[in-house]
Amino acid sequence: MWFKNDLRIHDNEALMVALEECKELIFCYCIEETWFEKLDLDFRKMDIIRFRFLEQSVLNLRQNLEEFGAHLIIGQKSALQSLPELVKTYSITDIYAEQEYAPYELDLVDQLQAVLPEIQFHFFWGKTLYHKDDIPFEIPKIPLTSKAYRIPVSKKSKPRDPFDAPVKLNGVKQVKTESFPSYTAYGFSKREYDNAQVFMQGGEDAALERLEYYTFKSELLTGYRWSRNKSDGMDYSSKLSPYLALGCISPRVIYAKVSAYEEQIKKNQSTWWLIFELVWRDYFTFKQMRIGPSLFSTAGFKHKELVWENDLVKFRRWCDGTTGIPFIDAHMRQLNHVGFMSNRGRVNCASYLVFDLKIDWTWGAAYFESKLIDYDVSSNWMNWHMQAFEIWYTNPVYQSNKYKAQDFIRKWVPELSAYNDIETLIPWEFNIPGYIKPIEIYPKWTRAINLIKKTD
Numbered sequence: 001m002w003f004k005n006d007l008r009i010h011d012n013e014a015l016m017v018a019l020e021e022c023k024e025l026i027f028c029y030c031i032e033e034t035w036f037e038k039l040d041l042d043f044r045k046m047d048i049i050r051f052r053f054l055e056q057s058v059l060n061l062r063q064n065l066e067e068f069g070a071h072l073i074i075g076q077k078s079a080l081q082s083l084p085e086l087v088k089t090y091s092i093t094d095i096y097a098e099q100e101y102a103p104y105e106l107d108l109v110d111q112l113q114a115v116l117p118e119i120q121f122h123f124f125w126g127k128t129l130y131h132k133d134d135i136p137f138e139i140p141k142i143p144l145t146s147k148a149y150r151i152p153v154s155k156k157s158k159p160r161d162p163f164d165a166p167v168k169l170n171g172v173k174q175v176k177t178e179s180f181p182s183y184t185a186y187g188f189s190k191r192e193y194d195n196a197q198v199f200m201q202g203g204e205d206a207a208l209e210r211l212e213y214y215t216f217k218s219e220l221l222t223g224y225r226w227s228r229n230k231s232d233g234m235d236y237s238s239k240l241s242p243y244l245a246l247g248c249i250s251p252r253v254i255y256a257k258v259s260a261y262e263e264q265i266k267k268n269q270s271t272w273w274l275i276f277e278l279v280w281r282d283y284f285t286f287k288q289m290r291i292g293p294s295l296f297s298t299a300g301f302k303h304k305e306l307v308w309e310n311d312l313v314k315f316r317r318w319c320d321g322t323t324g325i326p327f328i329d330a331h332m333r334q335l336n337h338v339g340f341m342s343n344r345g346r347v348n349c350a351s352y353l354v355f356d357l358k359i360d361w362t363w364g365a366a367y368f369e370s371k372l373i374d375y376d377v378s379s380n381w382m383n384w385h386m387q388a389f390e391i392w393y394t395n396p397v398y399q400s401n402k403y404k405a406q407d408f409i410r411k412w413v414p415e416l417s418a419y420n421d422i423e424t425l426i427p428w429e430f431n432i433p434g435y436i437k438p439i440e441i442y443p444k445w446t447r448a449i450n451l452i453k454k455t456d
């Protein structure tokens with residue numbers, strides 16, 4: 001059983017079928033060294049906060065397997081090295097795993113199948129709420145607008161029921177539990193590792209606990225529709241994305257919980273909206289499968305040529321959260337510190353990078369990929385693509401006022417912590433010492449700036 005982005009034992013079809021069909025199982029997870037390579041833009045493809053969240057999640061899977069007397073082998077370099085070695089050592093005949101959907105991962109699977117021609121591979125679809133085989137579209141015909149996708153799906157399809165968690169695991173006895181490789185194997189320093197603060201605990205147990213908390217325990221779900229656009233704290237949105245990204249939780253389990261909540265506590269716009277967001281996630285996955293590798297190019301899959309200035313100094317300032325625009329800086333610093341940013345923050349930071357700084361959207365998407373603990377190929381790259389090519393401009397000055405971001409800014413930009421609400425939102429108007437001057441103030445922000453001044 002080859003775990004990848006399905007780090008859970010509940011609702012895991014590959015695991016359930018493997019248990020039914022095999023007398024004995026070996027469980028493994030493989031890290032790819034290439035995940036941590038440095039890009040030309042001078043940051044890693046996957047940075048230390050993601051490493052730590054992954055480590056927590058894999059270790060929790062190991063613990064859950066051990067409760068059934070089974071063990072997890074953890075490959076340090078690549079599946080291309082670890083799996084052939086395991087096949088040889090344990091005379092493995094079959095490999096069970098979740099089906100991939102993105103080009104890099106599909107390519108890895110192809111290479112593996114080429115080096116292991118004698119092995120029977122069994123892949124199972126598990127990423128989305130609606131099973132790939134149950135939606136009323138073939139992948140090459142996935143509609144290019146979300147509405148044309150959503151309406152037929154909701155009318156003609158239904159999410160499948162989750163699989164139960166297994167009651168036994170049939171692990172091969174002589175396999176021993178392995179430790180998670182040290183951060184040093186991937187070139188991280190002790191300082192980087194110790195300083196990386198993960199926003200939340202990784203793993204299946206924490207994921208299921210979070211779902212219970214957000215629904216039945218706190219009933220926060222009832223207010224989700226109205227709180228979801230905020231930026232700070234744990235409670236304004238579900239925070240299930242990091243768990244979904246690594247498969248510590250399945251979307252079908254979330255759906256089942258929300259349905260129970262609707263029956264027992266409250267059914268309202270919020271419960272509808274949370275599922276609507278999971279349907280967006282599905283849609284981006286299927287649409288990305290349709291589009292293929294052209295999604296990752298600067299011209300996007302529509303081959304649109306925008307004019308980019310690509311000023312590296314401005315890009316660095318955006319990455320570091322030192323643009324001089326408090327709403328952007330607060331969000332980028334939060335991302336750098338904890339590996340998470342609200343949806344409102346992501347929309348604003350992406351729009352500012354693309355339309356104000358005129359920097360290639362793929363640079364921004366790559367930076368988010370490096371940092372976000374909920375990094376998901378399709379959610380990240382499709383959202384960035386949409387911000388760059390399909391959505392109107394988002395004004396970060398107007399939005400900082402609309403969403404009353406003063407406290408959030410004061411928290412993440414300590415240079416502004418002692419200033420009043422207006423000074424915090426538009427510090428360049430007040431010559432505040434200690435906070436960096438903005439890269440540029442655009443005439444299109446004048447109305448928003450005047451509006452903030454009038455709230456005095």
Ligand SMILES: Cc1cc2nc3c(=O)[nH]c(=O)nc-3n(C[C@H](O)[C@H](O)[C@H](O)COP(=O)(O)OP(=O)(O)OC[C@H]3O[C@@H](n4cnc5c(N)ncnc54)[C@H](O)[C@@H]3O)c2cc1C
Pocket residue numbers: 228237238239240241242244245274277278280281284341342343344346347350368372374375376377379380381383384387
């Ligand atoms: C530029 C940009 C990049 C993004 N990159 C990612 C990414 O790498 N990984 C990721 O999971 N989300 C990404 N998102 C979508 C969204 O910001 C996050 O899913 C959301 O902020 C996660 O917080 P939550 O779990 O509390 O979400 P909630 O608001 O509680 O939503 C519940 C779930 O619905 C899904 N969801 C919500 N909004 C979206 C969306 N716009 N697109 C796809 N799925 C969505 C997520 O799985 C989320 O966990 C990105 C958005 C933008 C604008």
